[in-house]
Amino acid sequence: MSVENAPVVDVDEAAIPVEKKMYYRFESNDKKEFRVSELAIQQSETLNRLVEAMGYTSEDVENKPAIAIENIDGKTLKLVFQWCEHHKGEAIPVDDGSVPKIVEIPEFDAKLMDIDNGLLFKLIWAADYLNIVQLLNVSCKKVANMAQGKTPAQLRRVYLLPSDEEDEAAKRAAQEAQDPRAREVEEEFEERKRQGGNSFF
Amino acid sequence: MSLPYSKLLEAAFGSFNLDWSTEWSPTPKNLPLLRLPFFALLEVFKNLDPNELFILSQCSRKAAGCIHIVGSKKWRLTVNAGQRTIKVNNNYELDIIEKLPKPPWEYNEELRKFFRNDESVENGKLELHEVLSQVQAVFRCPVTSFEYNGYCYNDRCCFSTLKHITQTQTQPLESLYLYGYLKTEYLEWVFQNVKVTQRVNITLLGVNRFSSDLQSKCERLDFMTLNSCKYIELTLSSVTIHGLNVFMKEWKTGSYPNLQYLLIRRCYLSWVDKILGFDRDDLKQLGLRRRLVIDERSVECTGGVDIQADNGTEATMQWSSDMFRNDCTLGAECRNDYL
Numbered sequence: 170m171s172v173e174n175a176p177v178v179d180v181d182e183a184a185i186p187v188e189k190k191m192y193y194r195f196e197s198n199d200k201k202e203f204r205v206s207e208l209a210i211q212q213s214e215t216l217n218r219l220v221e222a223m224g225y226t227s228e229d230v231e232n233k234p235a236i237a238i239e240n241i242d243g244k245t246l247k248l249v250f251q252w253c254e255h256h257k258g259e260a261i262p263v264d265d266g267s268v269p270k271i272v273e274i275p276e277f278d279a280k281l282m283d284i285d286n287g288l289l290f291k292l293i294w295a296a297d298y299l300n301i302v303q304l305l306n307v308s309c310k311k312v313a314n315m316a317q318g319k320t321p322a323q324l325r326r327v328y329l330l331p332s333d334e335e336d337e338a339a340k341r342a343a344q345e346a347q348d349p350r351a352r353e354v355e356e357e358f359e360e361r362k363r364q365g366g367n368s369f370f
Numbered sequence: 371m372s373l374p375y376s377k378l379l380e381a382a383f384g385s386f387n388l389d390w391s392t393e394w395s396p397t398p399k400n401l402p403l404l405r406l407p408f409f410a411l412l413e414v415f416k417n418l419d420p421n422e423l424f425i426l427s428q429c430s431r432k433a434a435g436c437i438h439i440v441g442s443k444k445w446r447l448t449v450n451a452g453q454r455t456i457k458v459n460n461n462y463e464l465d466i467i468e469k470l471p472k473p474p475w476e477y478n479e480e481l482r483k484f485f486r487n488d489e490s491v492e493n494g495k496l497e498l499h500e501v502l503s504q505v506q507a508v509f510r511c512p513v514t515s516f517e518y519n520g521y522c523y524n525d526r527c528c529f530s531t532l533k534h535i536t537q538t539q540t541q542p543l544e545s546l547y548l549y550g551y552l553k554t555e556y557l558e559w560v561f562q563n564v565k566v567t568q569r570v571n572i573t574l575l576g577v578n579r580f581s582s583d584l585q586s587k588c589e590r591l592d593f594m595t596l597n598s599c600k601y602i603e604l605t606l607s608s609v610t611i612h613g614l615n616v617f618m619k620e621w622k623t624g625s626y627p628n629l630q631y632l633l634i635r636r637c638y639l640s641w642v643d644k645i646l647g648f649d650r651d652d653l654k655q656l657g658l659r660r661r662l663v664i665d666e667r668s669v670e671c672t673g674g675v676d677i678q679a680d681n682g683t684e685a686t687m688q689w690s691s692d693m694f695r696n697d698c699t700l701g702a703e704c705r706n707d708y709l
Contacts, residue, residue, distance in 0.1 A: 268445070268459060270416040286401040297407045309410055312401060313417030321428040328403035330429045 191227055193220055194235035195250075201243030202235050209253035212261070214300035240298060245291040252281055252304050261302050272310040282311050404432065408439075415440040420458035420509070427508040434508050442509035447502075449513050449535070451528035452520035452550070454498050456505055460515075464505065466497050499531050503538075512539045516564075517547040529556040536564055545569040565595045568665060573605035573635070600628045600664050605635040611643050618646050618687065622679045630664050631671065633688045645689070648675055653689035662686060 192204040195216075210216045225233070238246060255277050264270065274282075282289060289308060296304040315327050324330065331339065403414065415423060415437060423442070427434035448457040454466040502513070513535045518528040535543070542565035548557075552574060596602060614634060621629060643650060652675050661668045674688030 264416075268416075269419045269422075270413075272417060286399065290401055290406075293406060293410045297410045305410060305413055309413035310417045312403070312406075312414045313422075315401070316418055316422050316426065319425070321425055324426055325429050327400060328426075328429070329400045329405075330403060330433055333430050333432075336430060336432055 191230060193225070193230055195246065196235040196237045197241055197243040197246040198237075198239045199243045201246070203246060203250050205250050205253065206257060209250065209257040212253045212256055212259070212301050212303070213249075214261075214302070216299055238299075241295045242291070244288065245295050248281060248284070248288070248292055249295050249299065249301065249304065252278070253301065255281075256303060259303070262306060269313075270306075270310075272306050274307045274310055278307045282308060404436070411436070412439055420445070420462040421464065424464060424505060424508060427504070434504075437508050438510045443511050445509055445511040446514040447505065447509075447511060448515040448517065449498070449502060449531060450517040450519070451498060451531050452518050454527075456498075456502055458505075458509070464501065466501050498527055499534055502531060502534065506538065512541045514541075514544040515547070516543055516545075518550065518552075519547070520550045526556075529559065532560065532564060542567050545571075547571045549573045549575075551575050561593050561595065563595070565598075567598050567600075569601040569603075570596055570599050571601075571603040573603075597626055598628050599626070601631045601669060602629065603631075603633040603635075609634055611645070614689070615645050618677075621685070622646065622677075624679060624681050627681075627683070629685050631662055631669065631674075631686045631688075633671070633674070633690065635690045645687075646677060648677075648687075650689065653687060 191207045193207065193210060193216075195203045195205060197203070207220070210220055219236070223229075223236075241249070282292070284292070289311065293305065293308045293312070296308055316324060319327060325332065403411065406414065418426065418440075420442070423437050423440065427437050445459050448460055449455075450457070456464045456466075458464075506513070516532055516535065518532075520528065544566070545568055546560075546564060546566045547569075548560070548571070550573075557574070620626070621632075645653060659670055659672055661670050663669075671686060671688060674686045676684050676686050678684050
């Protein structure tokens with residue numbers, strides 16, 4: 170995808186100091202390109218350390234290929250960078266250790282995360298991978314809110330938690346997949362038990 | 371050209387396998403919680419309160435087994451066997467609701483009282499015990515306070531739970547509060563086995579006939595399990611003036627190094643009796659309310675006298691012939707402040 174056609178994240182240029190006005194280019198695993206301000210990148214510890222290590226000048230940013238983020242698709246990355254641009258310049262929050270943690274979801278974030286759970290799941294993975302602390306906080310808060318007022322049976326459905334029986338069945342299936350002979354031996358053993366045989370071997 | 375940057379990312383921050391197309395892939399309404407990366411799962415847990423986490427633990431053994439990552443080992447449990455509640459961090463309360471029929475009232479010869487005999491209801495006594503076991507297994511944190519405030523004769527439940535606590539954790543209790551009609555056999559077991567480090571408050575209603583060994587211990591206030599306590603409040607009719615005097619002398623020579631407050635109730639002093647040179651008016655409740663600060667928590671007392679031990683430490687000693695405080699609500703407030 171050409172840079173001209175790349176979905177550029179809306180940027181409030183007035184809020185960016187003149188000396189920080191540098192935009193990095195990133196490419197998702199489905200080849201969508203994004204331009205992101207240097208200040209917005211600071212919300213991601215991973216990307217911030219990466220661009221610092223690369224030491225790009227303004228010319229390098231334009232002339233060199235976009236930085237590829239191969240683990241994240243364009244749809245998710247667009248949400249990530251929208252979030253970063255909106256919260257650029259904000260301090261990275263520090264956990265105060267309160268139980269439960271006090272996290273408020275701002276209106277912008279709530280709208281941004283008004284998405285299906287498949288995309289929310291990817292957004293959380295991306296926030297974790299790119300180490301965006303506050304995005305991880307708010308997205309996980311949204312997941313935690315799903316538990317409010319739910320019974321264990323409802324939680325199993327919401328969080329796709331297999332029951333103990335399902336876990337054990339999955340474990341058996343995995344073992345059998347590794348050793349197909351195990352099931353045959355077990356069936357043979359059961360058959361001999363039914364026939365009243367005491368000795369298996 | 372994208373590969374080198376990607377490699378750089380992986381080299382700098384580790385390799386991640388973001389395979390979302392698993393059998394537990396999310397749907398618009400569901401989200402596979404246990405498929406989240408570790409720090410995200412931790413964040414979700416941090417945003418849930420202890421009650422929500424306990425409910426989540428009931429979904430499966432796998433879910434229950436990972437909840438402790440939230441750091442719950444540092445949490446503290448308060449068990450109230452009378453009310454059948456478990457409090458986490460003195461804030462989040464789990465109520466154990468009985469689904470069983472109400473137990474019958476029975477007359478107890480020993481204490482000459484009618485009691486609601488919970489022991490006659492099959493399995494009723496085990497509910498608190500079982501829930502506590504589950505809470506401890508999920509949060510992996512110790513019970514720091516135990517309370518029993520019961521007029522009902524369900525002390526079997528109380529002591530099976532207390533026994534479970536002392537057997538399953540090495541950490542001693544910080545506080546123990548027992549109030550009511552309690553069977554002698556259970557009390558003897560408590561005095562011999564339950565170690566408490568900070569606060570003890572035992573009020574016995576009725577008359578207990580202890581074995582001769584415990585009787586002499588009660589008379590002399592000789593409980594080794596309490597010798598590291600900072601606050602002791604006992605309402606035992608068996609404490610004698612001689613026993614109190616011996617105890618005070620032992621304290622003065624440093625046998626109870628941490629003690630900061632002692633209140634003995636239902637102990638009768640005559641006007642000629644003296645303890646460490648103080649007469650009964652000095653030691654009894656004077657009606658003056660004041661707050662003592664013990665372990666950064668304030669405790670309200672209604673009188674007593676400050677005495678200095680030989681090693682220079684000071685403690686407030688108070689004696690009373692009364693059964694109750696002048697202001698009963700004060701006692702509850704005081705207890706809640708401290709716990």
